[in-house]
Amino acid sequence: MQKKTGPRTPRITIREVASDAGVSVAAVSKVLRDAYGVSEALRAKVQASMEKLNYRPLASARGLRGRTYTIGLLLPDLRNPFFADIFDGVTSALARTQYQAMQGISVTASELVDAMIDRQMDGLILIGPNEMAERISEIAHRVPLVLIGHHEPGDESFDTVNNDDQLGARLVVRHLHANGYRRIAMISLARASTVVSQRELGYRLEMVDHGLGSDTLIIRSTQVLRDVQLAVRRLLESDNRPDAIFCWTDLIAIEAISVATELGVSIPHDVAIVGYDNTMYCDFAQHRLTSVDQSGELLGIQAARLLVERIEGRTAPEHFVVTPRIVARASSAKSSRTSKSGQDR
Amino acid sequence: MQKKTGPRTPRITIREVASDAGVSVAAVSKVLRDAYGVSEALRAKVQASMEKLNYRPLASARGLRGRTYTIGLLLPDLRNPFFADIFDGVTSALARTQYQAMQGISVTASELVDAMIDRQMDGLILIGPNEMAERISEIAHRVPLVLIGHHEPGDESFDTVNNDDQLGARLVVRHLHANGYRRIAMISLARASTVVSQRELGYRLEMVDHGLGSDTLIIRSTQVLRDVQLAVRRLLESDNRPDAIFCWTDLIAIEAISVATELGVSIPHDVAIVGYDNTMYCDFAQHRLTSVDQSGELLGIQAARLLVERIEGRTAPEHFVVTPRIVARASSAKSSRTSKSGQDR
DNA sequence: GCAAAAATGTAGAACGCTACACGTAGAACA
DNA sequence: TGTTCTACGTGTAGCGTTCTACATTTTTGC
Numbered sequence: 215m216q217k218k219t220g221p222r223t224p225r226i227t228i229r230e231v232a233s234d235a236g237v238s239v240a241a242v243s244k245v246l247r248d249a250y251g252v253s254e255a256l257r258a259k260v261q262a263s264m265e266k267l268n269y270r271p272l273a274s275a276r277g278l279r280g281r282t283y284t285i286g287l288l289l290p291d292l293r294n295p296f297f298a299d300i301f302d303g304v305t306s307a308l309a310r311t312q313y314q315a316m317q318g319i320s321v322t323a324s325e326l327v328d329a330m331i332d333r334q335m336d337g338l339i340l341i342g343p344n345e346m347a348e349r350i351s352e353i354a355h356r357v358p359l360v361l362i363g364h365h366e367p368g369d370e371s372f373d374t375v376n377n378d379d380q381l382g383a384r385l386v387v388r389h390l391h392a393n394g395y396r397r398i399a400m401i402s403l404a405r406a407s408t409v410v411s412q413r414e415l416g417y418r419l420e421m422v423d424h425g426l427g428s429d430t431l432i433i434r435s436t437q438v439l440r441d442v443q444l445a446v447r448r449l450l451e452s453d454n455r456p457d458a459i460f461c462w463t464d465l466i467a468i469e470a471i472s473v474a475t476e477l478g479v480s481i482p483h484d485v486a487i488v489g490y491d492n493t494m495y496c497d498f499a500q501h502r503l504t505s506v507d508q509s510g511e512l513l514g515i516q517a518a519r520l521l522v523e524r525i526e527g528r529t530a531p532e533h534f535v536v537t538p539r540i541v542a543r544a545s546s547a548k549s550s551r552t553s554k555s556g557q558d559r
Numbered sequence: 560m561q562k563k564t565g566p567r568t569p570r571i572t573i574r575e576v577a578s579d580a581g582v583s584v585a586a587v588s589k590v591l592r593d594a595y596g597v598s599e600a601l602r603a604k605v606q607a608s609m610e611k612l613n614y615r616p617l618a619s620a621r622g623l624r625g626r627t628y629t630i631g632l633l634l635p636d637l638r639n640p641f642f643a644d645i646f647d648g649v650t651s652a653l654a655r656t657q658y659q660a661m662q663g664i665s666v667t668a669s670e671l672v673d674a675m676i677d678r679q680m681d682g683l684i685l686i687g688p689n690e691m692a693e694r695i696s697e698i699a700h701r702v703p704l705v706l707i708g709h710h711e712p713g714d715e716s717f718d719t720v721n722n723d724d725q726l727g728a729r730l731v732v733r734h735l736h737a738n739g740y741r742r743i744a745m746i747s748l749a750r751a752s753t754v755v756s757q758r759e760l761g762y763r764l765e766m767v768d769h770g771l772g773s774d775t776l777i778i779r780s781t782q783v784l785r786d787v788q789l790a791v792r793r794l795l796e797s798d799n800r801p802d803a804i805f806c807w808t809d810l811i812a813i814e815a816i817s818v819a820t821e822l823g824v825s826i827p828h829d830v831a832i833v834g835y836d837n838t839m840y841c842d843f844a845q846h847r848l849t850s851v852d853q854s855g856e857l858l859g860i861q862a863a864r865l866l867v868e869r870i871e872g873r874t875a876p877e878h879f880v881v882t883p884r885i886v887a888r889a890s891s892a893k894s895s896r897t898s899k900s901g902q903d904r
Numbered sequence: 905g906c907a908a909a910a911a912t913g914t915a916g917a918a919c920g921c922t923a924c925a926c927g928t929a930g931a932a933c934a
Numbered sequence: 935t936g937t938t939c940t941a942c943g944t945g946t947a948g949c950g951t952t953c954t955a956c957a958t959t960t961t962t963g964c
Binding site for chain 2: 223270271272273274275277278282284286291292293295297298301305314316317318319326328329330332333334355356439468469471472473474475476494497498499500501
């Protein structure tokens with residue numbers, strides 16, 4: 215009969231550090247948290263022992279009394295490269311603190327949020343949550359919370375970090391219009407989200423502002439590759455094909471480029487394509503995708519900062535907003551054709 | 560003076576469930592872990608109370624005594640879409656169990672591993688770790704461990720899940736050779752890793768097998784976009800430009816396509832490009848990238864299965880290996896030119 | 905019908921840490 | 935000299951679970 219568990223090396227505890235340093239457990243704890251009332255001499259002794267024994271505090275035990283120094287970052291998925299930018303921001307902001315980020319990945323964040331609260335996360339950052347307002351406020355009452363990509367302040371109990379999605383969408387339409395495009399369609403997300411509806415709103419309003427109200431066309435698709443392809447194909451093969459497609463995120467735009475390429479539809483000659491998020495893929499020569507930059511890294515940095523502030527006691531809500539800017543590339547270069555329905559305002 | 564923390568709703572504890580159900584705390588715990596010695600009647604009572612009070616066990620407290628039912632998945636980065644496939648596999652395998660996965664993201668997993676052990680993860684899955692063998696075995700002695708993408712069984716204390724990287728690289732060379740390519744270069748990773756060196760080895764051996772030993776050329780680059788671009792540019796602008804480039808991962812291949820496009824080098828006419836991992840981007844019409852499929856999802860599923868087995872007591876190591884297969888697409892279509900240095904074995 | 909065995913339930917001691925409540929000693933002040 | 939502060943340390947009660955040891959009840963075997 216083998217022993218069930220391998221010979222796991224046992225953990226050094228605070229007690230062993232204390233006895234090694236010849237001080238009380240409480241003293242070691244104070245050093246750890248650098249709490250008030252520790253002499254330099256004691257601190258040095260304790261730190262030497264911690265070093266020597268390679269001591270690391272156990273998060274579970276800390277969690278039972280106070281903080282775990284862990285924050286949870288919830289991402290909707292792992293395929294949209296935009297989230298990598300946000301992640302970089304969060305990481306760099308947290309690097310100087312003693313907090314550690316752990317990621318959870320799930321479109322429907324709800325169960326994962328519970329799981330993270332069960333695991334005593336000191337705070338949570340949610341990206342593009344599709345929870346109803348009520349549920350969000352409930353979460354915020356259980357744990358410090360910052361939302362990235364959520365446009366309903368609604369409650370005093372959490373912070374938000376956003377770019378101005380409505381403006382971003384307006385910029386896209388304005389840019390396309392300036393470059394001679396008129397029949398501008400939008401591919402949006404089937405699942406409801408305040409971000410997406412802001413982008414839809416901006417698109418609509420700006421279309422109307424340019425007298426293109428009757429050309430407004432929003433197609434909603436899930437994120438599933440198949441559905442996106444179908445949506446794009448339907449657009450490109452329709453009788454009155456749009457001369458430009460605004461995709462709510464770069465990933466979709468790249469898929470649109472794929473479908474267009476496949477159908478022999480030339481970009482931007484036959485159809486212009488614009489994305490959102492200005493991810494690394496936009497720059498690739500096979501894409502040259504015009505997109506809206508909202509600096510994911512900045513959003514991440516701000517979110518992390520706000521969350522730490524909240525964990526450490528702030529109660530007044532803050533709402534950080536970035537102004538997006540359009541980054542023009544070849545996928546929406548000036549149209550060579552004369553505009554067909556060009557009643558310009 | 561405001562109160563420092565908001566009115567956080569307090570947690571329901573096992574004690575409250577016990578008193579609500581009119582049983583002992585120990586009884587509730589038994590139900591929770593479904594341990595031996597619980598009557599149906601008691602179980603029903605307890606479950607009703609748990610439901611009613613919306614009780615959720617606190618992971619920290621559990622961790623202090625036994626399991627946290629959390630496993631850690633460590634990804635090297637968030638930009639390589641291959642990891643999303645692995646993640647999907649892990650998630651789907653874990654869905655039926657009561658374990659929750661939390662992700663950590665870092666090229667140099669080392670500190671993150673410690674952080675996860677501090678947080679009482681029941682087990683860890685490491686992807687493509689660049690730790691030395693010694694460190695890995697040390698980790699394995701502290702926590703159940705499965706490695707994805709690591710070719711040194713070395714120790715009895717952990718499991719591995721791999722595809723046959725050496726074979727995968729051979730398949731690439733074989734395929735390119737069959738399609739008329741001879742001057743095949745490889746872009747590899749600067750940072751050491753057993754996966755990458757297996758791919759290099761396979762490439763070298765197969766080149767030699769085809770009598771192309773003198774055309775063997777390996778360029779090593781970091782993952783930084785800038786470096787990759789430089790490496791590709793140098794290759795494409797060199798006097799004796801290779802007629803095919805094998806990139807160690809799809810992401811690099813896509814960047815290579817970008818550089819080639821930018822330089823006006825046609826694919827596959829002037830140069831063929833092949834990647835590895837067969838990620839979703841390969842299928843896009845702007846890429847049509849030939850790649851090696853190693854089914855990330857399957858790797859993820861197996862890794863999760865092995866880890867759970869290990870957590871639940873298995874001690875004998877297991878090593879799961881997938882046979883890779885090449886997926887040919889347009890980026891390496893048959894060369895139209897006559898082979899120039901074609902001394903075919 | 906009675907002993908033994910099996911089934912079911914409970915009490916309570918940890919697990920590793922934090923933080924409150926104190927104790928002590930020296931400095932500052934009157 | 936006494937008194938009050940301040941700075942520095944320590945003892946110890948939990949935090950919410952798990953799990954061993956034990957008590958009690960029910961079932962089984964003869």
